[in-house]
Amino acid sequence: xxxxxxxxxxxxxxxxxxxxxxxxxxxxxxxxxxxxxxxxxxxxxxxxxxxxxxxxxxxxxxxxxxxxxxxxxxxxxxxxxxxxxxxxxxxxxxxxxxxxxxxxxxxxxxxxxxxxxxxxxxxxxxxxxxxxxxxxxxxxxxxxxxxxxxxxxxxxxxxxxxxxxxxxxxxxxxxxxxxxxxxxxxxxxxxxxxxxxxxxxxxxxxxxxxxxxxxxxxxxxxxxxxxxxxxxxxxxxxxxxxxxxxxxxxxxxxxxxxxxxxxxxxxxxxxxxxxxxxxxxxxxxxxxxxxxxxxxxxxxxxxxxxxxxxxxxxxxxxxxxxxxxxxxxxxxxxxxxxxxxxxxxxxxxxxxxxxxxxxxxxxxxxxxxxxxxxxxxxxxxxxxxxxxxxxxxxxxxxxxxxxxxxxxxxxxxxxxxxxxxxxxxxxxxxxxxxxxxxxxxxxxxxxxxxxxxxxxxxxxxxxxxxxxxxxxxx
Numbered sequence: 001x002x003x004x005x006x007x008x009x010x011x012x013x014x015x016x017x018x019x020x021x022x023x024x025x026x027x028x029x030x031x032x033x034x035x036x037x038x039x040x041x042x043x044x045x046x047x048x049x050x051x052x053x054x055x056x057x058x059x060x061x062x063x064x065x066x067x068x069x070x071x072x073x074x075x076x077x078x079x080x081x082x083x084x085x086x087x088x089x090x091x092x093x094x095x096x097x098x099x100x101x102x103x104x105x106x107x108x109x110x111x112x113x114x115x116x117x118x119x120x121x122x123x124x125x126x127x128x129x130x131x132x133x134x135x136x137x138x139x140x141x142x143x144x145x146x147x148x149x150x151x152x153x154x155x156x157x158x159x160x161x162x163x164x165x166x167x168x169x170x171x172x173x174x175x176x177x178x179x180x181x182x183x184x185x186x187x188x189x190x191x192x193x194x195x196x197x198x199x200x201x202x203x204x205x206x207x208x209x210x211x212x213x214x215x216x217x218x219x220x221x222x223x224x225x226x227x228x229x230x231x232x233x234x235x236x237x238x239x240x241x242x243x244x245x246x247x248x249x250x251x252x253x254x255x256x257x258x259x260x261x262x263x264x265x266x267x268x269x270x271x272x273x274x275x276x277x278x279x280x281x282x283x284x285x286x287x288x289x290x291x292x293x294x295x296x297x298x299x300x301x302x303x304x305x306x307x308x309x310x311x312x313x314x315x316x317x318x319x320x321x322x323x324x325x326x327x328x329x330x331x332x333x334x335x336x337x338x339x340x341x342x343x344x345x346x347x348x349x350x351x352x353x354x355x356x357x358x359x360x361x362x363x364x365x366x367x368x369x370x371x372x373x374x375x376x377x378x379x380x381x382x383x384x385x386x387x388x389x390x391x392x393x394x395x396x397x398x399x400x401x402x403x404x405x406x407x408x409x410x411x412x413x414x415x416x417x418x419x420x421x422x423x424x425x426x427x428x429x430x431x432x433x434x435x436x437x438x439x440x441x442x443x444x445x446x447x448x449x450x451x452x453x454x455x456x457x458x459x460x461x462x463x464x465x466x467x468x469x470x471x472x473x474x
Contacts, residue, residue, distance in 0.1 A: 033305065033306060034176065034247060034280055034281070035176050035178070035179075035246060035247040036127075036132075036176075036178045036247070036248050036249075036301055036304060036305060037178075037181060037238070037247055037248070037249045038180045038181065038250045038297075038301070039181050039183060039231060039234060039249065039251040039252075040180055040181065040182045040252065040254065041183045041185035041252065041253040041254070042081065042141070042184055042185040042186060042187050042253070043081075043187050043253070043254070043255065043256070043257055043258055043263055044186045044220075044223065044227065044253040044256070044273075044274075045220065045253070045256050045262070045273075045274075046253075046274035047220065047221060048062065048065075048224065048274060049061075049062045050065035050070055051072075055200070055221045056194075056221050056222070056224055056228075057225070057228075058224060058225065059228065059232070060228045061251060061276060063235075064231070064249060064251055064276045064278045065276045066284075067284050067285070068249070068276055068278020068282055068283070068286075069276065069277050069278070069286045069287075070274075070275075070286070070287050070288070071275040071276070071288045071290075071318075072288065072289050073272070073288075073290060073291045073328075073346075074273055074274070074275035074292050074294070075271045075272055075273070075293055075294065076253075076254060076255050076271045076273055076293075076330065077094060077271075077293060077295055077329070078100070078255070078271070078330060078331055078332065079256065079263060079266055079270035079271050079330070079332055080102045080255060080263065080335050081141070081143055081254050081255065082102050082104075082143040082144065082145050083100055083102055083145065084254045084255060085143050085144060086099040086100075086143075086144050086145045086146060087295055088294050088297055088298055089122045089124065089144055089298070090122060090123070090295075090298070090312070091123055091295050091302075092312065092313055092314040093331065093440060094331065095331050095333075095442045095444050096441070096442075096443070097114075097116060097120065097146070098114055098443040099114050099116075099144070100145070100331060101145065101333050101334040101452065102145070102333070102334055102336060103143075103336060104145045104334070104448075104455075105144075105145050105146050105452075106455055107455075108454075108455035109451060109454045109455045109458055111449070111451030112451045112452050112454065113451075114145055115146065115147055116146050117312075120312045121310070121312070122153060123298040123301060123302065124136075124153040124178075124180075125152055125153060126302055126307055127178045127301070127302070127307060128153075128154075128155065130305055130306070130307035131176065132175075132176050132177060132305060133156075133168065133170075133171035133172070133175050133176070134153070134154050134155050134178045134180075135154060135155065135156050135158065135166075135167040135177060135180065136153070136154050136157045136158070136180045136182070137158045137160075137166065137180070137182070138159065138161075138163065138181045138182040138183055139159070139182040139184050140182075141182050142157075156170060163230060163233040163234055163237065164236070166179065166241070167179065168241070168243070169241065176305070178301075178305070181234055183227055183230050183231075185223060185227050185253055186253075186257050186258055187223075187258075188226045189226070190219045190220075190222030190223045190225075191226065192222065192226050192229060194225070196218040196219075196222050198211065198215045198217070198218040199214070200218075201213075201214040201218050201221075202217075203217055204269070204411055205390075205413060206389050206393070206411060206413055208377060208380055208386055208390050212372045212373050212376045213259075213373060216257075216258075231251065235249075246280055247280075248278070248279030248280065248281075248304055249276075249277070249278050250275070250277050251274065252273055252274060252275040252276070252297065253274060254273075255270055255271060255273065256270045256272075256273070257269070258368070259373060260363065260374070260393060261393060264332065264366075265332065265342075266330045266332050266342055266343075266344035266353055267351070268406070268410065271344070271346075272346075273294075277300075277318075279304075281304075282319065290323075290324065291325040291326075291328050291346065291347075291348070292318050293315065293325065293329075295314055295315035296316050296318045297315070297318075298313060299313050299315035299316050299317050299318075300316075300318045300319060303317040303319070304319075314440075326347065326432075327345050327346060327432050328346045329343065329344065329345060329346075329433070330343070330344040330346065331343055331444060334448065335366065336456075336463075337459075337464040337466075338364045338365065338466070339357070339466040339468050339469075340360070340364065341355075341356040341445075342354065342355050342356065343356070343433055343437075343442075343444075345432050345433050345436075347429065347432075349405060349406055350404065350405060350429060351404045351406055351412055352401070352402070352403050352404075352429035352432075352433070353402040353403075354400065354401055354402075354430075355398045355399065355401070355402070356400075357398075358397055358399070358400050360397070360398070360466070361394070361395060361397065362392070362393040362394070362395065363378075363393055363394055365463055365465055377390070377394070381394040389413045392413075399417065401417040401426070402415050402417055403416040403425065403426050403429065405422075447468070450471070453468060453471075453472045456469070457469055457472065457473060
């Protein structure tokens with residue numbers, strides 16, 4: 001049985017049944033069914049005013065938070081875009097459906113495909129079937145690790161950079177719309193009317209405090225400001241069309257910034273993201289400190305739209321009475337050509353990571369190689385210029401388990417896994433992860449198919465150095 005729908009959607013569903021099933025978009029109209037906008041942002045941390053950061057002004061996201069709900073413990077299911085997008089599109093962990101490996105199912109070689117089980121549909125298809133006009137707009141990023149049909153997902157795909165010309169204007173009169181508006185976020189140029197001064201930056205203790213890292217931080221703040229300006233354009237377009245008051249807006253990012261320990265990783269900087277939801281029927285100026293997962297966004301969206309949440313979704317309606325998570329699971333698997341397997345359990349106070357492939361270094365060959373932030377730190381490590389915390393990611397092998405007390409160690413730099421005082425806590429988190437792996441049949445525990453590995457080799461032959469590739473290398 002699915003979770004309880006919020007009162008708004010429950011009453012709407014009753015009305016629909018009274019008129020003979022689910023009413024069409026023309027019958028219900030905008031006044032009765034909310035429009036829904038996802039502002040889906042790439043590669044960005046929560047460095048916004050509403051999250052306590054004052055380096056750059058972010059009035060637009062802050063205004064959303066002021067009239068909506070701001071989540072402080074929202075976690076994405078992965079630290080990389082395609083795995084996260086695949087999970088959110090299905091409302092289920094990417095590991096449950098075998099779509100966990102980054103940029104898989106790309107048809108680079110015969111057989112390199114992932115098919116969803118019969119009957120499993122995306123959130124976009126469920127919304128279309130429920131009468132919504134479904135749009136993908138902004139950045140061109142349909143990055144799913146399974147075979148899909150754009151004609152079934154969207155009524156319209158508009159990848160123009162002009163956010164002032166929204167595609168919702170093309171729907172039928174009275175039809176509610178769902179718009180996924182994708183922004184470049186941390187991949188932006190960082191150009192706006194001002195510029196953040198690197199000299200003012202304070203970098204995390206796990207990075208060396210050298211100019212290149214201060215520059216990375218300053219650039220990220222500039223991207224935050226640029227993204228906030230883009231959010232303002234979206235809000236202005238809704239206001240111009242007199243739609244803002246009947247539109248529920250979700251704002252979140254797919255994972256953290258582009259530096260190591262953030263993007264692609266399962267530390268807080270990689271998977272803990274900003275999430276703000278505002279619109280009719282939702283609380284105003286409310287802060288939620290409870291745990292939520294990115295897969296809950298999809299289930300919540302369907303509930304708000306009055307569309308039944310299918311059994312294939314593992315996500316839950318965040319606004320339903322009784323919503324609660326004791327923990328959130330996050331997963332890292334192959335990223336581009338770098339084969340890895342890490343699982344994380346996030347609980348109210350602790351962050352637990354299990355590294356399954358301890359024979360290989362944290363900093364395996366990967367796409368960031370050659371960039372200044374990587375090469376400067378690599379050279380400093382070689383010269384013995386990093387302290388123990390900064391050198392941790394440059395070790396040749398990895399510890400099997402990591403346990404961090406987020407209350408006292410928000411940077412996750414003091415590993416408690418070997419501390420006898422935390423033996424009980426460690427075992428509790430082990431048990432949570434072991435049970436989850438078994439209950440969901442975590443597909444990451446099985447080898448990637450030969451066809452999938454060949455597809456990686458076709459694109460990244462020389463960079464693909466993990467031993468798993470040798471059995472399929474021609």
